[in-house]
Amino acid sequence: MDTFEPKIVGLFCNWCTYLAADLAGISRMKYSHNLRIVRVMCSGRIHPEFVLWAFRNGADGVLIGGCHPGDCHYIEGNYKNLRRFLLLRKLLEQVGIDPRRVRLEWISASEADKLKQVVNDFAETLRELGPFGTELPEEPVLDIHPKEEAVS
Amino acid sequence: MKKKVAFYWCASCGGCEEAVVDLAEFLLDALEQIEIVFWPVAMDFKIEDVEQLTDGEIFASFINGAVLLSDQEEVVRLLRRKSQVVVAFGSCSHQGGVPGLINTHDRQDVFDYYYHNGPTVQRNGNEMPTPTGAKAFHVALPEYYGKARPLNQVIEVDYYIPGCAPPPNVVKDALLQLLSDSPPPRGTVLAGAHSLCSECPLNETKPPEGFKIKQFVRPSQVTHIDPDTCLLMQGLPCLGPVTRSGCNALCIKGHMPCTGCFGPLDGVRDFGAAALSFLASLIDSNDEAEIQRIIDEGLPDPLGTFYMYSFPGSLLNEVLQKGRQKARAWREREETVEAQTTENQ
């Protein structure tokens, strides 16, 4: 049986975590291929909708990367992200999604090592969790008629 | 000639019917221009009467409630065929509404609670309604889908009148717009274009330099609400900033925070996510433990707070649906592989 390979969307801030990912490359570190990075200027830009949208479109995990507390390039965008992240995680947990599928990490531009370790670890966690939705209770497929096309 | 109009209710509380009655004298005036051809809650028309109309003969059907049962689906499809214009009336029809929250529960759990475990239920064995019903009477119960759907997930919808229930002024304006010579473009939500703050009398009490929130409280937890200060600034999780205006801040005037029944503004993909994002961002703390505490104490039920009216049509619901599909597909694939392996052995 082939093993499950998760898809991870990385929402990384331009100044810290994205640079850490660049540094990992420059240092030729090898890490799990499951991560796909989308760059934002600051983790404070990240709207909870982005996370939902990622899951909606097939992500198995979302990794948000920002600057360490106190280190934000934009003073405290990372804290704003933290506030949203904590509330979003609570919501996801409430609807039955395993909270380990969203992860927030502070990774500075020099912490390529940490990036590598976090990505590998996250991929491993997600492999154990299985595809997104595995943790949701299975429900009978209902025979609901598809929507009718417009009359006019 | 008078324009033919129909009213129908699906899974709803009846408040939307009341909203029509609340039009009072205006309803009488309107009857100069319209003729009601179907209104089960108030008038004695039968389905057959509607079926006899030609397609498109009805000018407009106003349908409230979420679609939860098979008969509701049949009727709304029929009305769609017979109507030029279908208006989703009220929050349930617009976004799924409060009944939509059952979508977060398993169908069986809902039945168990409703027929057996609910605190107000007297247990009488294991009676459960079944779609086939009691054969002797040749009556069949409609099928319960287990999931509530907003109207636009069942049929094409031309307009939306939001609100739980829509206040008379909103209904009245909507009717006038629809009857006018230049009706608004299809798909329009017939209410304000900005968020509730734009018409809230307390908006001007916000300081020009903005504000943050140190703790959230629920209305039931506070003994005193200052009627002259923005409720959000007082820590009440008022969803006014993210909710469409039109109600003239009715709840706020009653000292209750907005719970978002008018739904999101155009361009907002997920009401709950937008509400969550702005409320969380306003938390006045940078300390992880403290933020967590503020959330746990003040917003213990994010789903109920942010998706009270909008869950079935939300991106969040879509996420869950897609997740289940994905997990199911993976399980099936694994089973097939396993079966093949066994076969090969």
Added chain:
Amino acid sequence: MAYVYYPGCSLKGTGVSYEKSLLATFKRLNIPLQELDDWNCCGATSYMSISEEQALLLSARNLALASENDGDIIAPCSACYMILNRTANILRDDRTLRQKIVEKLKNVGLEHLNLSVRVRHPLDVLVNDVGLDTIRSAVVNKLTGLRVFPYYGCLIVRPGNGFDHPTYPTSLDRLLEALGCEVIDHPLKTRCCGGSLTGTLEEVGVRLVYILLKEAKKRGAHTLATLCALCQFNLDVYQEKAARKYNEAFDFPILFFTQLVAFALGANPRDIGLEHHFVPAEQVFEMVR
């Protein structure tokens, strides 16, 4: 805080004065020290090189026994201290090996293996848990004027065990200072005492004994304080051979640090095992009095 005492074979044998003085010390400090019930060999000696897994199992049995109690393990013998720590470290890191060991322990009725239990040396506990201030204020017989050569040996501050610097430790120096001793600073604190060689390559072993004794004497020490049963035995018993070989008289008492602590805290000199020494040790305490 309560501690579980793991004596190991030495403290019941050649190092019995270590046990006596250790127990006396903790008694004077009112710290309960409960001997681990049904303990077995720590797994040192040659087990490790014959069958690593069996050696680890032997060692882990002690950890499993201690897991039933609360509190850190105190292992005074340097070899026990190192082997027990090493076992816990190996099992923490190697999941497969850990599972095997846990299975086997279950077979002998030990359900519970708590690898977060800490294995401590009494020096670490006295300096870092009890604290030098407490000890200083508990001193009854101040050891003023006693010139002590502190000697740590090769095992207890090895890199990774971590309560002191691996090449230039100072815990014992500070503890002895708190007792009022005059502590001699020297560069041989962790140099080999020859203990593992006197039995096999006696010539080399005796030379190493000589180096330490000579340096201690040269620097004007009255005694040498050790932390390890083997060091004490080796430096005490082979002193005569070293003296003969290098033609230099020593008569240099080798003490366990706990004997100095216990005495300073007011223990009766008769209760700290002085009678077990080859080179008479009573002279040290007479000097103080």
Added chain:
Amino acid sequence: MKQGNGTVPRIGVYVCHCGTNIAGNVDVKAVVDFASKLPGVVVAREYKYMCSDPGQSLIKNDIREKNLNRVIVASCSPHLHEHTFRHATLEGGQNPYLFHMVNIREQVSWVTEDKMSATEKAKALVEAAVYRVRYHEALETKEVPVNPDVLIIGGGIAGITAALTLANAGKKVYLVERDYSIGGHMAKFDKTFPTLDCASCILTPKMTAVKDHPNIHLFTYSEILEIDGYVGNFTARILKKPRYVIEDRCIGCYVCVEHCVYKTPKFPSEFDEGLGLRKPVFIPFPQAVPLIAAIDPETCIEFKSHRCKKTCQEACRDLVGRDAIDFTQREEVVEVQVGAIIVATGFKTFDARRIPEYGYGRYPNVYTSLEIERLVNSSGPTGGEIVMRDGRKPRRVGIIHCVGSRDRNFNPWCSRVCCMYSLKLAHLVRERTGAEVYNFYIDIRTPGKGYEEFYEKLMQEGVHFIRGKVAEVTDWTITPEETGKLVIRVEDSLVGVVRRIPVDMVILSVGLEPRDDAEEVRRQLNISCSSEGWFLERHPKLAPVSTFTDGIFIAGACQGPKDIPDTVAQAGAAAAEALALIDRGSVELEPNIAVIDEQKCSGCHVCIALCPYSAIAFNEEKNVAVINEALCKGCGVCVGTCPSKAITQQLFTDEELLAEIEGVLLV
């Protein structure tokens, strides 16, 4: 797929091989084939080096010939070449912001184990870009004027060089030095390797030039409190600490020092590494710039008891007529506006106490190399005579290399200067004392002009070289010839024996480390550090003095260990970069700012308090929030918060990001 922004996208996709950097681990052809079939893609090409001229021409020609209105290049990090390709897009005749870059080198080919996964990942990222660019719009950049003044932090040889270069070009420079005098570490040295010219002779004229230059405003005994603003327009708040001597009255005549109630110097001199003594009122060294006295409140009686006779003050007033001493002086905060900042904060030396087996701090005759620099210095505490703390002249001296460097217990890096300065000190010690000098080294590294020749010369001079990492320095002696000496125990790895070398004096060649407050400086300036704590350059080869924050440059050893020639070269480079920025007169700001659609804004006030730059104000009249474009730095916090979705961030709109997320998940 969602609909785009209205225009029908005609997309060109260019996948770079980057030699074998990408092509070695990504099947570039497969990515191109894949891209060519994606909706909206008109042309997809591969090329060996997209950043080369012919590579860029591909883009330009295709824009013209195939009417492209979107350009995607999949190559290295946007931090490296985004600007290059935006420029190519512009030259091709399209708005540069219709370009998007995909990072398949740093984030794909270099970090992925197998080629198949790497190729899949590259495809996903390319598809995401194809989805994203359809929402791209032509954007206008805003130009802001650049303040022509420059702030330089650190007055060592790097800061001095950069300051003089800029000042000579006619720019106003604020040079901030934490210590009482500029000069840094170099001012403490006697000679410099390999030419052995006297450090003072080459440094002092430069220090004086700084003081006398009309374009340089010098702040000594001052620190940076806060840096605000952005490229071209920084505001720095400088804390001037009180030296209790009024700067423009003091003439550096030493009369106050002579008349201090302490008749003889009593306190360890910081400048002399504690080997010499000073009084509470002192001038750090005779060539100090500015040559101004200072009072140390820690040791001055007046500050401790308020009962001093204050003879220094009296002497200054009555004998010199300057009345420069002011015991009530307070700290002062000065604010300056600059367009560029050069950080030249230097290094600190490794604390030798961290290796107790080398005995520093326990054996008085164990010295650090910096202490020896003072001992051999003719203006040092012994007037250049090499005597030990016990007054004896050493007859045998051991120099231990790599102390704290190339050691995984401490610092893994090579400090680059220790071999050469050890050789220099070996030469000076041998020359002055005739002592036998032993160098204990792991490897001798002398890559520099004239360096290897210097090493050769030393070997001929009869200096001993023993290859081996020293185990310990000990006073445990065995033989009579060791008695009274320190013994260096080392495995001579060329001979394969353990040796004991008795010496009188040990010199520890301590390595270079980032300063303790490098982290704090990094935060103030919003730049990055490597994990070791050195300031991080924008590119290790191509942008060695730039940082990731535009307008802030780094020079000298704060970026990594460096010798004087390299430091001076780098300082010149930093000054040139700053000049290039200033002389352009203006900078284009990234158009990634937030924009409010007034039509959509509900006036809910939510965004206002969240803006870290207070760039959002409320317009009562219109009942809408308004963003001050000049203040917005483009973090997007307000965008992620706006409940009405009335705020968008250019280059990072919701549509663009959601499309990118959708696209990245398709493969």
